[in-house]
Amino acid sequence: MATPSFLTLPERSSPPRSTGLTHVLDPGVSPAAAADLLGGAGAFVDIWKTGWGTAYVDPRIAEKIAVLDGHGVASCLGGTLLEIAWAQGVAEKCLEWAHGVGFRHVEVSRGTVPMTVDDKRALVRQAADRFAVITEVGAKDPDQQHTLDQWRDEAAADRDAGAHLVVAEGRQSGTVGIFDADGSVREDVVDALADAVGPAHLVFEAPRSHQQAWFVRRFGPDVNLGNIALDDVLGLETLRLGLRSDTAEATVGALISAELGR
Helix, strand or coil: CCCCCCCCCCCCCCCCCCCCCEEEEEEECCHHHHHHHHHHHHCCCCEEEECCCCHHHHHHHHHHHHHHHHHHCCCEEEEEHHHHHHHHHCCCHHHHHHHHHHCEEEEEECCCCCHHHHHHHHHHHHHHHCCCCEEECCCCCCCCCCCCHHHHHHHHHHHHHCEEEECCCCCCCCCCCCCCCCCCCCCCHHHHHHHCHHHHHHEEECCCHHHHHHHHHHHHCCCEEEEEEEEHHHHHHHCCCCHHHHHHHHHHHHHHHHHHHH
């Protein structure tokens, strides 16, 4: 059945997109489950990150990556696995394996094992010769609070080292990093990151729908959002298009006002 087109909605670029990215978190679903989701919502998924170390223990990971490739969705190795490999002195072996099974993106983070900013920058450069590198900034531990300068400086350093995109930490819980413990957005941190590298180069982790709505209202439908649950892909797209009350006034309302003002 053809997609309806009778509503006035914000324009969304077609994949492959450079902005308005939806970056999903895969907890370890099967290739068949990935194919089923992408069969209906593939046009709305841009980057598919395998969470934690699931890719390492998944005997069908190459098959799943082939499914993603078939739908034009970028596969990304999660940062935790690479951190552990780096801590054990086998980062290069991890990168060789990831490239061999088909990953074309890797995440470089320092939220699980002790790693300096300089160590992280070296790892970014090591990976950038064969992957599109996505880095992550911000602490996973709620007791560790970065200063605004630390947020800015690390994001800028990651970009200088060769990072394609910088992910702002929010975790799967949406209660750390760019969020307070109650899930509310730390607007000063968001603004500092946007000033440092520009919204187009940032992916804001926003697992909760009210957080996603805040970012759409703040930056518009083409904001890059990450840590999106697989079941929430269509729901996020409705937020981007103003098809939910949370964002209708900020998106569709502005379009209608512009039409009426002509």
